[in-house]
Structures are given as structure tokens and as C-alpha cells.
Amino acid sequence: MKKPKELVVISGKGGTGKTSLVASFAVLAKNKVMADCDVDAADLHLILKTNIRHREIFKAGKRAIIRQKDCTGCGLCLTNCRFNAVKMIQEKKGEKIFSIDPISCEGCGVCVHFCPQEAIDFPENVCGEWFISDTRCGPMVHAKLGAAEENSGKLVSLVRTQAKKIADEHGQNLIIIDGSPGIGCPVIASITGADLVLVVTEPTLSGEHDFKRVISLTEHFNIPAALCINKFDLNTSITERIEKEAQEKNIILAGRIRYDKEVTYAQVEEKAAVEYNSSQAGEDIKALWEKLKTIL
Amino acid sequence: MIITIASGKGGTGKTTVATNLAVSISSSIDNTPVWVLDCDVEEPNCHLFLKPEIYTSEAVGVPVPKVDKEKCTACGKCGQFCEYSAIVALKTVPITFPELCHGCGGCSLICPEGAISETKRRVGMLEKGQSGDIGFVHGRLRVGEAMSPPLIRAVKKFVFKKGLTLIDAPPGTSCPVIEAIKGSDFVILVTEPTPFGLNDLTLAVDMVKQLNIPFGVLINRADIGDNRVSEYCQAEGIPILLQIPDNRKIAEAYSRGMMIVDVVPGLRETFMDLYFRIKKMCGQQHNEEA
Numbered sequence: 375m376k377k378p379k380e381l382v383v384i385s386g387k388g389g390t391g392k393t394s395l396v397a398s399f400a401v402l403a404k405n406k407v408m409a410d411c412d413v414d415a416a417d418l419h420l421i422l423k424t425n426i427r428h429r430e431i432f433k434a435g436k437r438a439i440i441r442q443k444d445c446t447g448c449g450l451c452l453t454n455c456r457f458n459a460v461k462m463i464q465e466k467k468g469e470k471i472f473s474i475d476p477i478s479c480e481g482c483g484v485c486v487h488f489c490p491q492e493a494i495d496f497p498e499n500v501c502g503e504w505f506i507s508d509t510r511c512g513p514m515v516h517a518k519l520g521a522a523e524e525n526s527g528k529l530v531s532l533v534r535t536q537a538k539k540i541a542d543e544h545g546q547n548l549i550i551i552d553g554s555p556g557i558g559c560p561v562i563a564s565i566t567g568a569d570l571v572l573v574v575t576e577p578t579l580s581g582e583h584d585f586k587r588v589i590s591l592t593e594h595f596n597i598p599a600a601l602c603i604n605k606f607d608l609n610t611s612i613t614e615r616i617e618k619e620a621q622e623k624n625i626i627l628a629g630r631i632r633y634d635k636e637v638t639y640a641q642v643e644e645k646a647a648v649e650y651n652s653s654q655a656g657e658d659i660k661a662l663w664e665k666l667k668t669i670l
Numbered sequence: 671m672i673i674t675i676a677s678g679k680g681g682t683g684k685t686t687v688a689t690n691l692a693v694s695i696s697s698s699i700d701n702t703p704v705w706v707l708d709c710d711v712e713e714p715n716c717h718l719f720l721k722p723e724i725y726t727s728e729a730v731g732v733p734v735p736k737v738d739k740e741k742c743t744a745c746g747k748c749g750q751f752c753e754y755s756a757i758v759a760l761k762t763v764p765i766t767f768p769e770l771c772h773g774c775g776g777c778s779l780i781c782p783e784g785a786i787s788e789t790k791r792r793v794g795m796l797e798k799g800q801s802g803d804i805g806f807v808h809g810r811l812r813v814g815e816a817m818s819p820p821l822i823r824a825v826k827k828f829v830f831k832k833g834l835t836l837i838d839a840p841p842g843t844s845c846p847v848i849e850a851i852k853g854s855d856f857v858i859l860v861t862e863p864t865p866f867g868l869n870d871l872t873l874a875v876d877m878v879k880q881l882n883i884p885f886g887v888l889i890n891r892a893d894i895g896d897n898r899v900s901e902y903c904q905a906e907g908i909p910i911l912l913q914i915p916d917n918r919k920i921a922e923a924y925s926r927g928m929m930i931v932d933v934v935p936g937l938r939e940t941f942m943d944l945y946f947r948i949k950k951m952c953g954q955q956h957n958e959e960a
């Protein structure tokens with residue numbers, strides 16, 4: 375059987391309409407699995423209305439915790455920690471009490487290893503949850519990272535692996551992935567090894583700037599990329615500039631979407647833009663999807 | 671005072687708020703030195719609007735291990751220790767994976783032979799400059815680099831005790847955001863009145879509450895969606911600091927890298943008033959604690 379293709383939609387800059395677009399693709403595409411890898415701010419489930427059929431705790435990394443009854447207050451952990459996570463919380467009558475700030479703790483284990491009293495516990499950290507859901511557009515894998523947690527890259531990889539598993543088991547030939555903003559760890563985890571990255575940007579100076587950064591990332595990892603400019607009519611001269619730059623870098627121009635308030639109205643009604651009757655942007659998205667099908 | 675501008679969701683106007691607040695205050699209030707620290711190191715944008723003159727630029731690195739083959743006895747202790755599999759020793763001289771290393775220094779401390787020293791791996795650039803009266807610092811993450819917190823920490827070394835420091839945080843709620851927000855006196859959460867905006871706002875609120883920092887909400891493009899964000903804030907007792915209506919002039923000025931206080935009359939005063947109100951809210955907080 376053929377390996378399912380992975381299409382990842384990313385944006386560099388956030389708020390360019392990436393998730394609205396992915397929701398529309400979910401409606402248009404046949405025989406696919408959806409994966410929301412924007413685990414930090416997952417929104418796709420709001421439109422696709424998930425019915426969770428499987429959920430699992432996500433554990434990754436560890437957190438150091440001092441057992442106060444065994445601590446003699448030597449302070450070696452404070453000296454050894456490079457992340458300023460160890461705090462002296464009290465000092466009276468020569469007695470020192472130390473504690474580790476769970477938010478600053480990087481989970482490296484240096485304090486644990488060197489504690490002469492072995493007074494530091496190092497349990498595995500629960501940092502989120504992931505789900506397999508049924509939606510009106512087929513199966514979807516998604517996740518929720520706990521507030522103030524790390525390891526988003528690992529959670530992204532897990533969501534992708536699960537989506538692939540489903541696709542393999544049920545013979546779906548396409549996985550559509552909602553990626554995360556930025557160019558750091560979760561984005562790298564979203565795009566490595568994908569078949570095509572669709573970059574969604576806006577014709578603004580920030581959009582142009584972030585587009586360039588995100589494209590150097592896809593080049594760095596050697597992943598084929600396509601471009602779509604959302605709200606292209608906000609500033610047509612910047613739109614043309616971005617498209618020219620894209621062409622020079624052999625990035626496929628997949629389409630333009632016009633500025634259309636109906637896209638927001640559709641979101642308010644929890645519908646994808648292509649499901650919203652009079653949306654002109656919806657027509658642009660349909661054309662974009664037809665083009666993407668030919669590339670994939 | 672340190673005010674951080676953050677948002678659960680990207681593209682809500684964080685950078686617009688940070689830069690326009692900075693310009694409004696520095697041009698109107700004497701004796702308040704203003705600094706803008708752009709901690710959105712993955713996609714820094716403040717410079718596009720403030721157009722600072724950059725006068726210093728330096729590489730920022732994290733310490734990574736370097737193994738001296740002569741001294742190493744292949745005992746494997748370093749590899750057993752590393753939580754991130756950044757140094758692997760399978761009965762041989764260890765192999766290092768610098769891009770996975772968090773720079774904790776554990777392996778060099780553990781090595782019984784003193785075979786591990788440290789070198790630097792570059793994660794990005796730190797640039798410092800000036801835009802009118804506004805001091806400016808930002809970091810640019812190296813493309814392909816996964817770890818932004820060390821660079822954010824480097825930018826945050828420039829938090830000044832005197833005057834006002836405005837921090838533009840990365841979007842989201844995970845580790846880089848926490849790194850940017852930690853230590854602030856107040857957080858402005860910027861959002862949009864849409865279902866996505868609301869969902870991401872609730873996540874951001876959970877995060878700021880965990881950090882125990884006073885905060886308020888700024889609703890941008892306040893008339894494009896529905897009322898659920900305001901209703902949520904009212905129900906939770908979260909102050910709505912400001913609502914900025916959707917305005918074609920603002921969108922166009924933004925697209926060209928212009929300051930919105932320069933195109934919308936009265937907005938400068940609105941931002942100054944916002945600053946005074948935040949100052950008062952922080953003051954009240956201190957009094958309550960005392």
C-alpha cells in the first residue's frame with residue numbers, strides 16, 4: 375500500500391487564517407486524516423466539532439522536587455542549577471529551606487544526581503493530553519498541552535505518528551496537518567519529513583518578514599513548499615513582492631484568497647469558510663484546494 | 671515597571687500594542703525611559719515598526735559538551751546521565767548531539783576523568799539599538815534552531831529597573847512564552863472577539879494565573895466577531911483594558927509598517943491612559959499585599 379501523503383499548513387506569523395483554511399480543506403478533502411499540531415493553541419476542534427473516542431495522558435520530561443524532610447539545606451542544588459530554578463525560600467536561625475520552581479525547572483537532573491542526601495525526587499511530568507476524535511470530516515488527532523508546559527515538539531511528533539497509524543490502518547491516503555506558528559521546536563517537529571508544506575501569509579511587512587524566515591526553514595530541511603496569500607487585496611504591491619520572492623525560490627504559487635469578512639462570520643457560527651453560503655473567499659479556497667491536489 | 675504583551679493566539683496585534691504603547695509613552699511622558707524587548711525571537715517584528723538603529727549585535731550560544739578523546743575511558747556515565755540523549759556513550763568515546771543539548775552542564779560535572787569541557791553552540795543573534803528615545807533589544811533565532819528560551823533569557827538581561835520595559839512575548843502558552851513573561855509586573859493579553867480568540871485567551875489566562883501576575887485583556891478588532899470574549903471576561907472578573915475597533919486605516923498602516931497612533935487621531939492619548947491605568951492597577955495590588 376502507498377504511504378499516505380502529509381500536507382502541513384504553517385504560517386510563520388500567527389493569525390494569518392491558517393486554521394480557518396485547514397478547516398475548509400477538511401471539508402473539501404476526501405479520504406484523509408486530520409491532525410492538529412498547533413498543540414499550544416489548538417483551535418481546529420472548534421470548527422470540526424470533535425467527538426472524542428480515545429484520550430491519553432501525555433508525559434514527557436521530568437521535574438525535580440525536594441523532599442523537605444530529608445533536605446539538610448546544604449545548597450549544592452542551588453549552586454549546580456544553571457536555570458535558576460532552585461530558590462532559597464527561608465533562612466532563619468541558620469536553617470535554610472530550598473525549593474524548586476516547577477516552572478523554571480528544565481528537568482536536567484543535575485541537582486538530583488549530586489544531592490548528597492538523595493533528597494530530590496525526579497518524577498515524570500504530565501504535560502498534556504492527546505485525543506483521537508470523530509468529526510463530520512473524518513478522524514482527527516489532536517492534543518492539548520498543559521498551561522506553562524514544555525515538550526511541545528514531542529507532543530507534535532506524537533500527534534503526527536498517531537495520525538499516520540490511523541491512515542495506515544484505514545487506508546486513508548492523505549494527512550492534513552495544522553502546524554504551529556513560528557520557526558522553533560514545534561514547527562520543526564510539524565514539518566520534518568512532510569510531503570508538502572503550504573505557507574499561508576498576509577501581505578504586510580510582518581507577513582513578508584515571517585514568510586522569508588519560514589521559507590528558509592523549509593529550505594533548511596529540504597521540504598517542498600507552496601505559498602498562499604490570504605487577504606491578498608489588503609496590499610497588492612506587497613502580495614506581488616512576496617510572490618516574486620517565492621518564485622525565485624522555486625516555491626509553487628498555490629493561490630490567493632481575498633479579504634472577506636464572511637470568513638470571520640463563518641468562524642463565529644463554527645463553520646468552515648467553504649460551508650458558509652455566500653463566502654467569496656470560500657470560492658478562492660476551493661480553487662486553491664484544486665491546485666494543491668494536482669501538486670500532491 | 672515591566673509590562674509584557676502576550677496572546678494565546680498569534681496575529682492578534684501584540685506587536686502593534688507593544689510598539690504603539692512605547693511610542694505614545696516615550697513621546698509624551700518625560701523622565702520615563704522606555705525600553706522595548708522583542709522576545710518573539712522566532713518571528714521578531716517590532717523592528718519593522720520602530721525601525722531602530724542597531725548599534726550592537728552579538729551571537730548568543732548555549733554551552734555544549736566537547737569530549738577529550740585522550741582522557742575519556744568510555745565509562746558511559748555521561749550518556750547515562752543526560753536526560754535529553756544529547757550525549758550518547760555506548761562502550762565508546764561518546765557522540766554528542768549539540769542540537770539536543772540544553773546546556774545543563776551535568777555531563778562535564780559527572781565525568782570522572784575530567785574529559786568533558788564546554789564550547790558554545792550558537793542559537794541566535796542579539797541586537798541592541800535605539801529608536802528615537804526608545805531603547806530597543808531583540809533576539810533572532812537561527813533558522814533551524816529549535817530552542818528559543820536561552821535566547822529569550824539573553825534578551826531579558828536588558829530589563830531595566832528604572833523606567834518602563836515593554837516585552838513583546840511569543841504567541842502561545844508554552845515554554846518560550848513563560849520565559850518571556852516571568853518576572854513581569856503586569857501582562858496585557860491581546861485577543862480577538864472570535865471563537866479562536868476566545869479559546870486561546872482562556873489558555874493564556876490559565877498560564878498567567880499560574881505565574882501569579884496581574885493581567886488584563888485588550889480586545890483588538892473588537893467589532894469583527896461576537897460578544898463571547900467580553901462575556902467571558904465579565905464572568906471571570908478579568909478587566910477589559912481597551913477595545914480597539916476594526917479599522918481599514920489601521921490595517922493598511924500596519925501592512926506598511928507604520929505606527930497606528932500616527933493615523934488614528936486620539937489613539938496616542940488612549941494608549942497613555944492605558945499605561946496610567948495599568949500603573950494604578952499595579953500600585954493597588956502592592957497596597958493590597960502590604
Ligand code: SF4
Nearest residue numbers: 752771772774775777
Ligand atoms: S550539558 Fe546537559 S543536556 Fe548537554 S549533553 Fe551534557 S548532560 Fe546532556
Ligand code: SF4
Nearest residue numbers: 742743745746748781
Ligand atoms: S563520563 Fe567521561 S570518561 Fe565516561 S564516557 Fe563520558 S566522557 Fe568518557
